[in-house]
Amino acid sequence: MTETTRTFTPDWVSPPGDTIADILEERDWTQVQLAERLGYSTKHISQLINGKAPINEETALKLERVLGSTAAFWLKREAQYRAGLARIEEENRLKEWTFWLNLLIVFMSSILLMLIVQLFIVTFAAIKAYTGEHYRYPLTIRLMR
Secondary structure, rough: OOOOOOOOOOOOOOHHHHHHHHHHHHHOOOOOHHHHHHHHHHHHHHHHOOOOOOOHHHHHHHHHHOOOOOEEEHHHHHHHHHHHHHHHHHHHHHHHHHHHHHHHHHHHHEEEEEEEHHHHHHHHHHHHHOOOOOOOOOHHHHOOO
């Protein structure tokens, strides 16, 4: 059996705060209780949970002490979140160009078609002028006149 590996690249990101919220739910803690244990305001805890405030080294060490994961886990989770946000922002920025690139393709195709038509007209006119004969292509003759 042949195995194919596909990389999973979601079009969404999950802030480290989702993990914090899950742990709070498991322990039946409130944000106020976590704020007291970490020594932060409830506003800061809310911002952490919603991904508005980043997890720095100090916060990671406090989370390690209070929630039980390692500081490296929290810092890695934060880095993955910020990288995911940057990726999605870049993808959205590039999507803005899609319309203009498609429009450019249509425009360039139209110009190319007009150039091809002009080339045929000039070619048939040159053949007519060189041979002095009229061809049996009424459309071509009408276009040349």
